[in-house]
Amino acid sequence: MKRRDFIQLAGLGTGAFMMPAFAMGRNVSPEAFLEKSVDAAVNKRLADAALNAAKSKGASYADVRIGRYLNQFVVTREDKVQNIVNTESYGVGVRVIANGCWGFAAVVDVNNEAQMAKAAEDAVAIAKANAKLMKEPVQLAPQKGFGEVSWKAPIKKNAFEVPIKEKVDLLLSVNDAAMKNGANYVNSVLFLVNEQKYFASTDGSYIDQDVHRIWPIFNVTAIDPKSGKFETRNALSAPMGMGYDYLQANPSDKITGVTTRYNKGYDMLEDATAAAKQAKEKLTAKSVEAGKYDLILDPSHLWLTIHESVGHPLELDRVLGYEANFAGTSFATLDKWQSKNFQYGSKQVNLIADKLQEGSLGAVGWDDEGVNTKKWDLVKEGVLVNYQAIRDQAHIIGEKESHGCCYADSWSSVQFQRMPNVSLAAGKTPLSVDDMIKDVKKGIYIIGDGSFSIDQQRYNFQFGGQLFYEIKDGKIAGMLKDVAYQSNTQEFWNSCVQVCDEKDYRLGGSFFDGKGQPSQSSAVSHGSSTARFNGVNVINTARKI
Amino acid sequence: MSIILTESEAKALLQKVLAYSKADECEINLLGEERGNLRYARNEVSTSGSLINQNLSVQSSFGKKVGVATIDEFSEESLEKVVRRSEELAQLAPENPEYVSILEPQTYLKSSGFFESTAGINADKRADAVAKSLELSRAKNLTAAGFLDNQKGYSAMMNSKGLFAYYPSTSVNFSLTVRTPDGTGSGYIARGYSDVNKLDTAAATTIAIQKAMGSMNAKALEPGKYTVILEPTAAAVLLENIYFNFDARSADEGRSFLSKPGGKTKLGEKIVDERVNIYSDPTHPDLPASPWAGDGQPLDKITWIEKGVVKNMIYSRYWAQKNNVKAVPSPSNVIMDGGTATMEELIKSTKQGILVTKLWYIREVDPQTLLLTGLTRDGTFYIENGVIKHPVKNFRFNESPVIMLNNLETLGKSERVVSTESDRNYMVPPMKIREFTFSSLSDAV
Numbered sequence: 009m010k011r012r013d014f015i016q017l018a019g020l021g022t023g024a025f026m027m028p029a030f031a032m033g034r035n036v037s038p039e040a041f042l043e044k045s046v047d048a049a050v051n052k053r054l055a056d057a058a059l060n061a062a063k064s065k066g067a068s069y070a071d072v073r074i075g076r077y078l079n080q081f082v083v084t085r086e087d088k089v090q091n092i093v094n095t096e097s098y099g100v101g102v103r104v105i106a107n108g109c110w111g112f113a114a115v116v117d118v119n120n121e122a123q124m125a126k127a128a129e130d131a132v133a134i135a136k137a138n139a140k141l142m143k144e145p146v147q148l149a150p151q152k153g154f155g156e157v158s159w160k161a162p163i164k165k166n167a168f169e170v171p172i173k174e175k176v177d178l179l180l181s182v183n184d185a186a187m188k189n190g191a192n193y194v195n196s197v198l199f200l201v202n203e204q205k206y207f208a209s210t211d212g213s214y215i216d217q218d219v220h221r222i223w224p225i226f227n228v229t230a231i232d233p234k235s236g237k238f239e240t241r242n243a244l245s246a247p248m249g250m251g252y253d254y255l256q257a258n259p260s261d262k263i264t265g266v267t268t269r270y271n272k273g274y275d276m277l278e279d280a281t282a283a284a285k286q287a288k289e290k291l292t293a294k295s296v297e298a299g300k301y302d303l304i305l306d307p308s309h310l311w312l313t314i315h316e317s318v319g320h321p322l323e324l325d326r327v328l329g330y331e332a333n334f335a336g337t338s339f340a341t342l343d344k345w346q347s348k349n350f351q352y353g354s355k356q357v358n359l360i361a362d363k364l365q366e367g368s369l370g371a372v373g374w375d376d377e378g379v380n381t382k383k384w385d386l387v388k389e390g391v392l393v394n395y396q397a398i399r400d401q402a403h404i405i406g407e408k409e410s411h412g413c414c415y416a417d418s419w420s421s422v423q424f425q426r427m428p429n430v431s432l433a434a435g436k437t438p439l440s441v442d443d444m445i446k447d448v449k450k451g452i453y454i455i456g457d458g459s460f461s462i463d464q465q466r467y468n469f470q471f472g473g474q475l476f477y478e479i480k481d482g483k484i485a486g487m488l489k490d491v492a493y494q495s496n497t498q499e500f501w502n503s504c505v506q507v508c509d510e511k512d513y514r515l516g517g518s519f520f521d522g523k524g525q526p527s528q529s530s531a532v533s534h535g536s537s538t539a540r541f542n543g544v545n546v547i548n549t550a551r552k553i
Numbered sequence: 554m555s556i557i558l559t560e561s562e563a564k565a566l567l568q569k570v571l572a573y574s575k576a577d578e579c580e581i582n583l584l585g586e587e588r589g590n591l592r593y594a595r596n597e598v599s600t601s602g603s604l605i606n607q608n609l610s611v612q613s614s615f616g617k618k619v620g621v622a623t624i625d626e627f628s629e630e631s632l633e634k635v636v637r638r639s640e641e642l643a644q645l646a647p648e649n650p651e652y653v654s655i656l657e658p659q660t661y662l663k664s665s666g667f668f669e670s671t672a673g674i675n676a677d678k679r680a681d682a683v684a685k686s687l688e689l690s691r692a693k694n695l696t697a698a699g700f701l702d703n704q705k706g707y708s709a710m711m712n713s714k715g716l717f718a719y720y721p722s723t724s725v726n727f728s729l730t731v732r733t734p735d736g737t738g739s740g741y742i743a744r745g746y747s748d749v750n751k752l753d754t755a756a757a758t759t760i761a762i763q764k765a766m767g768s769m770n771a772k773a774l775e776p777g778k779y780t781v782i783l784e785p786t787a788a789a790v791l792l793e794n795i796y797f798n799f800d801a802r803s804a805d806e807g808r809s810f811l812s813k814p815g816g817k818t819k820l821g822e823k824i825v826d827e828r829v830n831i832y833s834d835p836t837h838p839d840l841p842a843s844p845w846a847g848d849g850q851p852l853d854k855i856t857w858i859e860k861g862v863v864k865n866m867i868y869s870r871y872w873a874q875k876n877n878v879k880a881v882p883s884p885s886n887v888i889m890d891g892g893t894a895t896m897e898e899l900i901k902s903t904k905q906g907i908l909v910t911k912l913w914y915i916r917e918v919d920p921q922t923l924l925l926t927g928l929t930r931d932g933t934f935y936i937e938n939g940v941i942k943h944p945v946k947n948f949r950f951n952e953s954p955v956i957m958l959n960n961l962e963t964l965g966k967s968e969r970v971v972s973t974e975s976d977r978n979y980m981v982p983p984m985k986i987r988e989f990t991f992s993s994l995s996d997a998v
Contacts, residue, residue: 089647093621112602117626130603137676138591138598141684176647193806231807236814238807238921330594332698333730333741336913336930339996422600461914461949463928468949468995470926472918492918492926494949494993525592525700525728527976547992551922553810553824553955 048156048206048216055208057121058102061128063210067104067135069148070128071209071377074100074118075419080168080200084179086187092172099419100124104131108145111135114420149402149410151379153212159373161220162366163251167200170252178255182280186228189284192238196226196280199247199519201531205376213378221369221531222254223247223519224276230287239290239489241283242474244308244456245274247519247531249369263512265441266477266484267455269308271514272367286475286487293487296476298548302451303493303541304444309473310432311516311534312457317497318352318359319430319534321466322386323523324395324405335523336464339497340392345405350392353501356539358433359387361396363412368429368533369517370413376423379412386430390502398425417528424524431515431535435507441538444506451479452491452546457516459492470494472549490550500541508537556585556605557672557707560719566609566627567711573636576613576643578655579713582847583609586706591679594698596691598683603676613639617652620645653870655712656849664720666841668748671723672705679703682727686758690731695765697758699729703749710849718845724978725749726971729758730931731765732998738944739998740764741911741931743786745971745978747841764910764932771944773994774935780906780962781989782899782936785970785981787909787929791954792981793972794915794923796831796887799857801866805876810923810955811866820863825958827861828892833884839969840980842885850882857887861958891982892964899965899985901939906985908934908941912950915974923953928995947998948991960987 055072062070076098083091099116102124113130115123179196186194201221208214224245231238244267248254254274261273267282268275305313320326321338329337344350353359363370363381374380377399385393397405398414416423445453456474463469476488495503517533558566563583570581585607592600610623613636620642624635679701690697707721728743742761746752783791795810804811804818811819834854835844844852848870856864865881873880900908915927929947936942965983972979 088650090649090651092642092646095623098625109598110600112600114602114604116606134601134603134676137680138601141593141598141680141687143597172645193808229808233807233816234814236807236812238812240808240920328595329696329698329732330599332594332696332732332739333700333728336997337732420604420606422602424600459916459918459926461916461926461928463947463949463995463997464913464930465997467997468928468947468993470918470949470951490919496996526590526702545993547951549918549924549951551919551924551953551956553922553953 051206052208052214054118054121054124055206055214058124058128059208059210061125062102062104062132065106065129065132067106067132069105069210071103071207072100073376073416073419074206076204077418078168078202082172082175082179082198084183085195086183086193087180089176097418100127101416101419101422102127102131103422104128104135105146106132106135107139109135109139109142110146111138112422146400147403149399149408151211151399151410154215154378155212156214158216160218161249161371163220164253165251167220167222167252168202178276182226182276185277186226186280186284189281190230190288191228191284192231193229194226194280199223207374207376207378209378211378215374215378217372217374219372220251221247221249222251224255224274226280226283228280228283228287230284230291232291237291239287241287241290242456243276243283244269244279244474245276246308246516247369248367248515249371249533250367266453267475269306269455269514289487290489293489295550296488296491296546296548298546300543301546302448303544304448304451304453304479304538305541306455306538307514307536308456308516309454310536310539312460313471314430314432314534314536315518315521315532316460316462317466317469317500318386319427319532321497322395323425323427324397324401325425327395328404331523334525339465339467345392345395348391351390351502352387352392352498353390354504355389356435356504356507357387357390357501359430360433361386361411361428361430363428365429365533365535368515369531370429370533375412375414376416377414379410379414381412384411396425396428401425415530417530421528426523426530427521427532429533429535432507432539434510434513434537437509439506439508441508441512444508444538444540445479445484446482448479449481452488453477453479453484467496468494469497490548491546492549493544493546495544500544503541503543504539505542506540508539510537512537556587556607557705558585563707563709563719564717567709567717570609570611570632570636571711571713573633574613574713576615576640578614580612580655580710581609581712582708582710584706584708586704588702588704589674589676589679590700590702591683592700593683593687596687596697609635611635611639613643614652615643617648617650618643618646619649619652651871653874655714656716657714658716659845659849659851661718661844661851662836662853664835664841664844666720666722666747668723671703671725671747671749674703674725674749682752682754686729686754689755689758689762693762694734695762696732696734697729699727702726708843712849716849718849720843720845723747725752727752727754727757728971729761731761733765733769737998738765738769739931740768743971743973745969767934768932768944771933771946773946776948776991776993778988778990780903780985780987782903782906782908782983782985784910784983785968786973787912788984789970789972789979789981790912790915790974791925791957792889793975793977793979794917794925795954798923799867801868802872804866808920810921811863820866822863823861824863824955825858825861826961828961828964829858829861829958830890831858831887832856833887835885837886837888837980840886840888840978846882850880852882852885855881855884888980889967889982891967894963894965896965896983899963899983900936900941902963903936903985904938906936907945908936911973913973918951923955924951925953926951928997947995949993949995950990951992952990957986957989962987
């Protein structure tokens with residue numbers, strides 16, 4: 009699913025213009041989710057049929073992904089349930105190397121070995137047709153087989169097993185709280201994902217994985233009828249690699265302050281109550297005066313800046329030009345990395361790639377080409393030290409093995425390099441947000457993610473937010489609106505002067521990171537503690553039409 | 554049986570499924586498609602593949618309780634199972650007060666969006682079309698990254714009141730970015746057609762090559778307000794944000810750029826220059842599209858903006874019933890009329906301005922004003938006294954398409970373009986706009 013389709017489905021956009029009838033995939037009844045997934049022995053038999061057929065047709069390598077992808081959406085507005093959607097997608101993707109070239113074929117409605125063999129043969133035929141355009145054959149980093157293994161997301165409560173009624177009741181109570189506290193409208197959505205993935209390759213791996221994700225969101229609108237102006241405030245939740253347990257917040261999961269923010273447990277009702285009041289407050293908030301400010305960025309905001317200005321430019325396929333026709337290339341070129349002294353950020357900046365982080369969206373046991381996942385440095389004390397690479401790229405940066413960050417969003421999509429969780433390490437010196445604010449003379453404290461845009465080489469960016477507070481002489485002086493900041497990636501990260509300690513560390517993330525052609529979505533988390541950036545250019549976004 | 558069912562095969566399958574229904578109302582949607590693509594970068598094939606997909610979706614209702622279930626297996630057993638599942642779900646669901654009863658049989662316009670030429674594309678044809686493009690960029694020692702994607706498919710629907718609809722279609726999209734080896738020049742082209750015979754990958758490549766070579770060693774201009782000429786590819790990604798926000802309910806509720814104080818809307822008001830005419834027409838020969846919506850409503854020709862005035866907004870069947878007006882479904886295509894000027898004339902008549910060939914990463918900054926931000930990309934040029942003087946460095950802009958269409962100078966001839974943001978195809982003219990707001994510079998090429 010693409011970001012825009014999701015926004016339309018969830019009623020978070022303002023209209024459903026040109027919505028394709030089948031944008032949302034397949035729907036199934038709730039009880040289907042509790043049916044046992046396909047047996048691993050059956051998967052192995054089907055996979056072997058494809059692997060053997062590929063080899064007999066001349067493939068030097070083949071992998072098979074048998075996938076069952078389940079989504080559930082509960083969509084509400086005010087006192088109504090608009091939609092309860094269950095989608096299921098089941099099928100197989102076969103990828104091969106033949107004559108040195110990749111080929112891929114996907115099939116739906118699979119139940120026997122002959123179909124698997126046919127898909128493998130189709131993939132080999134495509135590889136051979138394209139090999140004539142190829143000058144350099146694919147080089148795969150060696151990967152040992154793991155035999156028959158499995159991995160399950162460490163969820164405490166499977167959200168798909170929670171009765172629909174419980175979910176509906178939660179969202180309607182959230183909406184009720186928002187309306188009682190001054191909202192004119194409220195939309196809320198609970199979005200659940202379960203990926204049941206079986207991977208097999210000619211390297212001798214048979215990997216069974218069960219991935220879970222959850223994302224509770226809402227959007228509150230407050231309107232001033234006199235002026236016709238409206239303001240919104242979105243949820244401060246994060247999409248997580250967790251079960252329904254994310255919706256049970258303990259006091260230790262809450263970060264209090266100018267507004268409450270959340271760590272590994274989210275209190276949706278409390279946040280909606282605050283959101284309604286804050287949306288109203290925004291209507292009369294001071295419009296920002298454009299200029300240079302010191303920015304204090306909360307993790308609920310900073311994740312998106314990390315995602316766009318660090319996660320994407322350090323994808324090796326972009327650096328090399330594989331995404332030149334769509335997502336773009338990167339300013340972080342190989343010569344900068346080779347110099348060993350490219351100052352990506354200040355000394356305070358340590359950026360880490362991590363596919364193991366518990367509760368994150370990117371955590372799995374093995375990636376979608378059978379590589380065990382790991383954690384590695386991207387930027388160390390401000391210096392660029394590495395990229396994100398998969399099997400057919402590892403040799404380019406002199407690595408002997410893949411980083412394990414290959415992913416496909418469906419059995420029907422071909423897997424390719426995708427962003428692992430990329431996070432800013434917490435500061436090593438004890439520092440709270442309050443202490444950080446105390447030292448700021450003229451600043452803005454930004455909470456929550458808003459509008460975002462960055463150029464195709466990841467230099468120039470502009471970000472908005474949900475809540476903006478003016479800081480004057482070390483104190484919060486009130487709410488601002490119409491705020492967006494513009495900067496350049498290297499300049500911005502070099503203006504980072506402080507990062508709060510690990511007590512403030514939280515994850516944010518994206519369910520719909522888009523890349524590739526045809527475009528694929530990937531879910532990824534970004535952690536950080538609150539951080540301070542000095543002298544950033546802030547613009548005023550108010551206009552009249 | 555092929556994945557792509559003929560009209561009579563689709564009808565027979567839908568009748569078979571409907572025969573299992575015991576609900577008050579039942580509506581079934583069906584689709585099948587075959588896709589193939591070839592992706593390349595650094596002058597080499599990178600990934601490519603093929604896909605077949607079929608899907609059957611059953612909506613059953615008892616009163617205002619509705620359930621939907623779908624399946625991608627078409628055995629007798631599966632067909633009955635999917636109907637039973639949707640009925641069980643409907644019985645479990647809370648009442649949806651906004652449910653509107655299914656439609657009686659309708660009459661649809663004739664639209665021809667299926668071309669045998671496109672349906673016949675295979676892996677070898679894709680490779681040949683791409684080879685023609687690669688030859689040109691390799692010969693000039695330039696680096697090409699591109700994508701060719703073809704699709705053939707059909708959609709069909711039937712309901713328990715006897716409505717039946719069927720629409721087959723084909724499409725092919727080709728896009729290409731050509732970069733110079735020193736990384737200082739980049740050019741882009743995208744082409745989308747229903748009939749592959751209209752696609753000339755070599756001609757398209759020549760344009761991208763010209764832009765790549767012409768954009769080398771760009772000079773920096775100060776950000777600020779400039780007269781711009783937007784090529785259709787650049788204009789489309791701004792205009793579609795107007796199209797995405799044409800919902801009547803949001804406007805009535807006071808949370809749209811079409812809202813006015815006091816719960817009123819801008820329906821019937823002039824919101825942009827009087828030369829702006831925007832409409833939908835599924836039978837448009839250059840942009841054929843489905844003549845029916847997913848719930849069976851006919852998609853007839855409809856005007857959204859006429860002489861700058863808002864003539865229609867989208868009304869869901871529920872919102873239309875509540876407001877006692879005619880329902881207006883979301884369209885399957887959008888066309889903006891053009892003028893007569895050629896690109897050459899637009900440039901020649903410009904004393905000082907900037908030619909924008911593509912825009913990138915467009916995001917809404919403020920829904921109230923439709924303020925958008927984004928950047929120029931892959932070829933931006935300075936025009937002085939009617940001629941292109943030199944390439945310029947890319948800009949970030951902050952501009953509303955509503956303000957932009959009020960600052961309209963001249964319109965060129967409308968052509969079919971592919972949105973680089975949403976992949977949707979539109980008819981859009983090139984346009985000259987005064988006082989377009991660039992707010993900062995970007996080092997990106």
